[in-house]
Amino acid sequence: MLEPVNISLESLNLSTLTPMLIPIIGALVILCIDLIKGGLNKSLYVMLSLLFLLMDFGSLVDFAQLFSQNGTMMGFFDVMLIDGLAIIGQLIIVLASMLFIPLSLTSKRFHEYAYPEFYALFLFMIAGFQFMVATDNLILIFVGLELSSLALYTLIALHNRNKSFEAAIKYFTMGALAAGFFSFGAMILYALTGSIEINQISAVLAADEYSNIGFVLVAVTFLLASFGFKLSLIPFHAWTPDVYEVSSAALAGYMSVVPKIAAFVVAMRLFEFLVHSNVVWLETMLYILVVLTMTLANIWALVQSDVKRMLAYSSISHAGFVMAAILIGTTQSNSALFLYWVLFAFSNLGAFAMLWVNRQKVLVAGQDSDHPFEKFSGLVRTIPTAAAIMGLFML
Amino acid sequence: MDSILTILIFFPAVAGVLGFVVHKDSIRAYGISVAVIEFALSLVLWMGYDPNVSGMQFMESIPLIPEFGISYLLGIDGISLFIIVMASFFTMIGIATLGETKRIKDMIITLLFLQMTMIGVFASLDAILFYVFWELSLVPMLYIIGAWGGPLRIYASVKFFLYTFTGSLVMLVGMLFMAYFYQQATGVWSFSLLEWYRLILPESYQLWLFAAFFFGFAIKVPMFPFHTWLPYAHGQAPTIGSVLLAAVLLKMGTYAFVRFSLPLFPDASVFFMMPIAVLAIIMIIYTAMVAYAQEDLKQVIAYSSVSHMGVIILGTFALNVEGIAGSVFLMIRHGVVSGALFYLVGVIYDRRHTKMMSEFGGLASVMPRYATIFGIMMMASVGLPLTINFVGEFLSLLGFYKQSHIMTLIAGIAIIVGAIYMLAAYKKVFFGDVTKEENKNLPDVNKREMLALIPLTIVAIWLGVYPKPILEPISNSTESIVQLMHDKAITQEAKERIPNLAEEMTISRTSTQEAH
Numbered sequence: 001m002l003e004p005v006n007i008s009l010e011s012l013n014l015s016t017l018t019p020m021l022i023p024i025i026g027a028l029v030i031l032c033i034d035l036i037k038g039g040l041n042k043s044l045y046v047m048l049s050l051l052f053l054l055m056d057f058g059s060l061v062d063f064a065q066l067f068s069q070n071g072t073m074m075g076f077f078d079v080m081l082i083d084g085l086a087i088i089g090q091l092i093i094v095l096a097s098m099l100f101i102p103l104s105l106t107s108k109r110f111h112e113y114a115y116p117e118f119y120a121l122f123l124f125m126i127a128g129f130q131f132m133v134a135t136d137n138l139i140l141i142f143v144g145l146e147l148s149s150l151a152l153y154t155l156i157a158l159h160n161r162n163k164s165f166e167a168a169i170k171y172f173t174m175g176a177l178a179a180g181f182f183s184f185g186a187m188i189l190y191a192l193t194g195s196i197e198i199n200q201i202s203a204v205l206a207a208d209e210y211s212n213i214g215f216v217l218v219a220v221t222f223l224l225a226s227f228g229f230k231l232s233l234i235p236f237h238a239w240t241p242d243v244y245e246v247s248s249a250a251l252a253g254y255m256s257v258v259p260k261i262a263a264f265v266v267a268m269r270l271f272e273f274l275v276h277s278n279v280v281w282l283e284t285m286l287y288i289l290v291v292l293t294m295t296l297a298n299i300w301a302l303v304q305s306d307v308k309r310m311l312a313y314s315s316i317s318h319a320g321f322v323m324a325a326i327l328i329g330t331t332q333s334n335s336a337l338f339l340y341w342v343l344f345a346f347s348n349l350g351a352f353a354m355l356w357v358n359r360q361k362v363l364v365a366g367q368d369s370d371h372p373f374e375k376f377s378g379l380v381r382t383i384p385t386a387a388a389i390m391g392l393f394m395l
Numbered sequence: 396m397d398s399i400l401t402i403l404i405f406f407p408a409v410a411g412v413l414g415f416v417v418h419k420d421s422i423r424a425y426g427i428s429v430a431v432i433e434f435a436l437s438l439v440l441w442m443g444y445d446p447n448v449s450g451m452q453f454m455e456s457i458p459l460i461p462e463f464g465i466s467y468l469l470g471i472d473g474i475s476l477f478i479i480v481m482a483s484f485f486t487m488i489g490i491a492t493l494g495e496t497k498r499i500k501d502m503i504i505t506l507l508f509l510q511m512t513m514i515g516v517f518a519s520l521d522a523i524l525f526y527v528f529w530e531l532s533l534v535p536m537l538y539i540i541g542a543w544g545g546p547l548r549i550y551a552s553v554k555f556f557l558y559t560f561t562g563s564l565v566m567l568v569g570m571l572f573m574a575y576f577y578q579q580a581t582g583v584w585s586f587s588l589l590e591w592y593r594l595i596l597p598e599s600y601q602l603w604l605f606a607a608f609f610f611g612f613a614i615k616v617p618m619f620p621f622h623t624w625l626p627y628a629h630g631q632a633p634t635i636g637s638v639l640l641a642a643v644l645l646k647m648g649t650y651a652f653v654r655f656s657l658p659l660f661p662d663a664s665v666f667f668m669m670p671i672a673v674l675a676i677i678m679i680i681y682t683a684m685v686a687y688a689q690e691d692l693k694q695v696i697a698y699s700s701v702s703h704m705g706v707i708i709l710g711t712f713a714l715n716v717e718g719i720a721g722s723v724f725l726m727i728r729h730g731v732v733s734g735a736l737f738y739l740v741g742v743i744y745d746r747r748h749t750k751m752m753s754e755f756g757g758l759a760s761v762m763p764r765y766a767t768i769f770g771i772m773m774m775a776s777v778g779l780p781l782t783i784n785f786v787g788e789f790l791s792l793l794g795f796y797k798q799s800h801i802m803t804l805i806a807g808i809a810i811i812v813g814a815i816y817m818l819a820a821y822k823k824v825f826f827g828d829v830t831k832e833e834n835k836n837l838p839d840v841n842k843r844e845m846l847a848l849i850p851l852t853i854v855a856i857w858l859g860v861y862p863k864p865i866l867e868p869i870s871n872s873t874e875s876i877v878q879l880m881h882d883k884a885i886t887q888e889a890k891e892r893i894p895n896l897a898e899e900m901t902i903s904r905t906s907t908q909e910a911h
Contacts, residue, residue: 029432033424041418044425051410051429055402062398105416 016075016082018059019090020130026052027123034116045119046105052123053098060090081136088338089133089265096258096345097126103250103353112158112248121158125151129262138186138196141266145182145230148259149175156247163246174239178229185222188215202273210279220274220282224289227270230263231319234293241304244312252308253352256315257345260322264341268326268334275329286327293320311351318344350393399443400453400469403436403479404515407486411507419500423493426503430487433510437483444476446868449875451520451589464574464585468521472875473868474653474723475517481730482517482643484850486510489635492738492847494745496633502543506635509535513643517650522570522586526563529647533559536636536644544631551631558624559614566611569604573659576600591659595883598662605663608656609671615648616704619678629697634741637693641700642734646726649707653719653876657711661880664714665889671712672795672802678705679809687816693740693750695820699776700733702813703784709806710791715894716877718794720870725787727865728775728858732784735772735851739765742844746837752820757829762839766825768848773821775855777814782859786866798892 029052030045064087067073072083101122104113112118128148132141153175157168190196192215193204210216228236244252274282294317301313325337410429417425444452451470458466471479486506496502512535515528533556541552570586577594578584585591596604614621629637657664679702686698707729710722742765743758744750759766775782788810796803829835840848858865874896881893 029428033428037424040424041421043417044421047410047413047417047425048428050413051406051432054409055406058398058402 014076016073016080016134019056019063020127020134022052022056022059023123023127023130027120027127030116030120030123040116042114043105045116046101049101049119049123050098053094053101053126056126057091057094057098060087060094063087064091079135079137079140082134085265085268086134089261090130092261092338092342092345093126093129093133093258095342096254096261096349097122099345099349100250100254100258103356112155112160115158118155118158121151121154124148125155126258129258132262133265136197136199136269138189138198142179142182142186144262145266146179148262149179152255152259155251156243159246159248159251161246167243167246170239171243174229178226181222181226181229185219185226188219188222192216192219198269198273206273206277210277213279216279217281221285223270224285227263227267228289231260231267231323232316233289233319233323234296234316237293237297237316240316241309241312244315245306245308249308249352249355252312253349253356256312256348256352257341260315260319261341261345264322264326264337267323268337271326272329275327283327286323290320290324290327293317293323308352308355311348311355315348318348347393350389354389354393398455399436399440400455400471400518403433403440403483404469404511404518406436407433407507407514408511411504411511414500414504414507417500422500422503423490426490426493426507427487429507430483430490430510434480434483434487437480440471441476441480444471444473444868446473446871449473449871454520462584464583464587464590465523466521466587467524468587468589469518469524470520470589471518473870473872475650476868477723477727477865478517478643478646478650478730479514481727482510482513485639485642485730485734486513488847488850489638492843493635494741496543498542502539502635505535505538506639509539509639513639513647516647520588522574522588522591524586525588525651526567526570529563529566529651530560532644532647536640539636539639540628540632543633543636546631547627548631551627554624555628558621562611562614562621564611565607569607569611572607573604588654592879592883594659595885596660598666598886601660601663602666605656605660605667608651608659609667612648612651612656615651616645616708617648617701618708619674619681619705622678622682622701625701626694626697629700629737630691630694634738634744637697637737637741638734641697641737642730645700645704646730649704649711649722649726652708652711653723653873657714657719658876658879658883661884661893662886662889664712664880665884665886665892668712668714668798668892672709672799675705675708675712676802676806676809678702678708679806680812683809683812683816687812687819690752691750692743692752692755692820692824693737695752695816696733696736696740699736699813699817700729702809703729703733703776706788706791706806706810709795709802710787713791713794713798714877714880714892715794715797716870716873716896717790717797719873719877720866721787721790721792721794723869723873724862724866725784725791728783728787728855731851731854731858732772732776735848735855736769736776738844738847738851739769739772742840747833752823754831755824755834756827756831757825758834758837759825761829761834761837764845765840768840768852769825770821771852772855773817775859777817778810780859781856783855783862785859786862 026049030048033040033044063082067082067084067087072081074081104118125148128144128146128151131144132148135141135144153168153172156171157165186196189201192212193201195201195204205216225236227233229239232240244255247255271286275286297313297317297320301310301317304310304313322337322341325333325340407429414422414425414429440453449472451472454468454470456466456468486509490503490506493499493502509532512528512532516525516532519525519528537552537556540555541548544551573591574584574586576596577591580594617625628640632640682698682702682705686695686702689695689698703725707722707725710718710725713719740750743755747754771782775784778784778788792803792807795806877893878896881890881895884890884893
């Protein structure tokens with residue numbers, strides 16, 4: 001016989017779900033509107049998404065106030081975790097999304113922005129990121145990761161050119177592999193410790209002083225590989241330039257900022273205890289990764305012929321810097337990380353948006369990519385303001 | 396949940412600003428979605444409201460100008476909660492059922508701004524904030540009447556604006572004096588209503604301040620000698636304008652009586668009770684008679700709405716729990732029924748482009764569904780038992796009965812006049828033979844119009860049969876106001892007139908129970 005389940009609604013603390021529920025409801029509303037009356041102008045969807053994001057932002061500010069009063073909150077069967085990390089991560093995600101979404105108001109007809117599904121997927125994706133950030137539970141992280149990634153693959157594919165299918169498929173296979181790695185790593189950790197909550201895992205591991213070091217090694221390697229894909233650390237970076245190159249510039253800029261901040265927050269939760277565990281090989285492994293990412297990516301960026309690819313490599317190297325901050329693992333480095341990433345979000349979104357401004361629909365003959373350096377030569381003469389702004393963002 | 400009131404107030408405004416970007420073909424869907432979200436938020440507010448607490452809830456406070464004690468102070472109690480829900484509900488169905496209008500984009504953005512000011516008025520607890528929203532609410536309405544109204548629209552809208560603006564300037568002077576007295580008494584400036592509640596003023600001051608506030612509120616209601624702007628405004632306003640004007644904007648005046656005049660100046664309220672009651676009764680009878688004499692269907696409803704506002708005032712100045720709770724309930728009811736009636740007139744105006752009753756006749760056979768809904772709403776307006784109006788009128792009159800038997804009797808008789816003109820109007824429009832050729836093929840109410848009318852009909856009957864979910868929070872909050880008034884009153888007469896609930900709690904509980 002099953003025990004009757006007795007859970008009081010208060011103990012669930014459902015309000016911790018509000019920030020995620022807002023974009024989900026928003027996505028459903030957009031789908032419903034499309035169902036009731038099709039063929040509406042995209043400006044409607046843009047503004048609605050913007051409104052929902054604003055509301056989301058408002059609720060997060062609300063939570064930030066609550067947090068400063070009460071400290072960390074748990075909710076919804078204790079899987080939701082609202083702490084400073086979760087709040088600031090979500091704030092950056094929502095803010096960057098609010099910067100991105102008006103770009104789709106372009107008057108040039110990029111057809112993917114005319115579909116209501118685009119905005120619904122976009123909001124679902126944000127909800128996924130928010131779930132990732134605001135939890136301690138490996139399963140919920142996985143769910144959030146998959147929700148957001150699936151939406152993102154589709155967003156890339158909606159561009160509807162041969163190359164964008166290629167990019168979406170490439171991203172999808174890589175992402176699927178990463179997801180597989182992640183679940184493997186999580187499984188091993190669960191087998192070792194009997195828990196899927198990161199703080200539990202670290203407590204159990206610390207209690208028996210990493211006696212099963214071999215298994216920990218395997219698990220961490222898997223997890224590192226999966227986050228390596230998501231964060232595009234070298235040597236898991238190969239997909240990045242290709243995917244960025246063919247997806248629309250605005251979306252590429254978005255991809256270089258928001259999914260990464262979500263992954264960084266998870267990486268921070270996950271690797272924090274590992275970094276402080278004084279296991280030598282682990283630190284060495286992370287150091288190698290970080291140093292390689294920071295240096296090699298910059299060198300590759302130098303030899304690119306396309307601006308977008310160059311920016312892609314530069315974003316890889318930025319990811320390396322942030323990973324370094326996680327590796328150092330002090331409070332100071334963590335706050336520096338967020339500052340760094342907010343600034344990076346502005347400059348990177350700005351740089352990609354400038355590419356977006358200079359986009360073209362059909363490739364000119366003899367040009368094999370969208371944004372070769374030659375296209376921008378002499379920009380300062382033709383459109384001086386644009387050139388100045390772009391220079392500013394690139395700096 | 397903490398800042399839900401701020402979200403409720405400013406969400407429509409932000410949506411309105413963003414609405415400028417939306418393409419004009421899609422603006423209707425945009426407006427509807429925003430209004431539906433706003434209504435859902437107001438329902439969330441209702442769910443989160445604790446009906447057992449009589450004080451203010453969802454308080455928010457941010458100092459704006461600390462030297463003068465002006466702050467961004469929000470909060471609601473049982474009285475304002477339902478008016479806010481009603482305001483968002485009416486904006487929602489108003490936008491959803493908006494007919495073919497020229498410049499529809501401007502209209503929807505204006506409506507969203509209007510919604511901001513309406514909710515702001517009912518949620519603010521700081522006098523200056525209240526005044527700001529109160530004045531701001533004039534602008535969208537001026538625009539709605541002036542841009543989409545009938546042939547005399549400019550005259551009507553300017554008259555509306557100047558009239559109410561004059562009244563509220565006098566009110567502003569009253570507020571400044573009130574703050575000055577507060578500063579004299581305590582040494583600090585404050586415009587917070589909750590702090591004003593604690594200040595006990597000498598009776599002579601109270602009388603003058605009461606008069607200043609009364610002037611502003613009475614014009615808005617509108618009370619008898621100041622009511623002349625309303626028929627013009629209603630006559631010229633487009634349907635949506637009349638609906639919102641009757642359903643929500645007029646409630647600002649009666650709400651302000653309950654929120655400001657009564658608790659701030661209890662002695663003056665008792666002093667002026669009889670003169671105001673006389674005015675209210677004149678208002679009931681006089682406007683009812685004027686309504687009977689009207690040729691225009693919309694004017695009938697406009698005057699009947701003024702007449703019912705008289706009952707609300709009468710209930711408010713009964714100064715006891717039954718009277719005030721009844722009048723707050725009547726505000727809700729007046730919103731639902733008058734809003735629905737104005738909407739119904741709009742339906743027929745869309746078809747025939749005339750509102751003259753002589754143009755119609757025998758519509759019941761041509762438009763049976765329309766006639767049925769109109770009939771139900773008219774019965775609700777007259778105050779048939781088991782409709783929403785009955786509960787409120789009963790409570791208001793019951794409350795006033797405790798103050799003066801004779802006047803209640805006169806007011807009760809006056810309500811019969813209401814039945815006469817409504818039934819007469821109904822007879823002229825719906826019964827008899829179809830005399831005009833144009834009326835023979837009028838289409839019945841369509842789906843979109845049903846969307847607005849059916850919920851209103853359900854609410855009108857549901858709250859008549861079972862008013863408890865709304866009445867209980869309202870009477871809880873009124874009890875605290877009445878108790879506050881009793882405690883603050885200084886003259887002997889006021890002490891006697893305003894019941895002391897601490898003693899009478901059990902009695903008044905049972906009498907409200909009976910009213911259910």
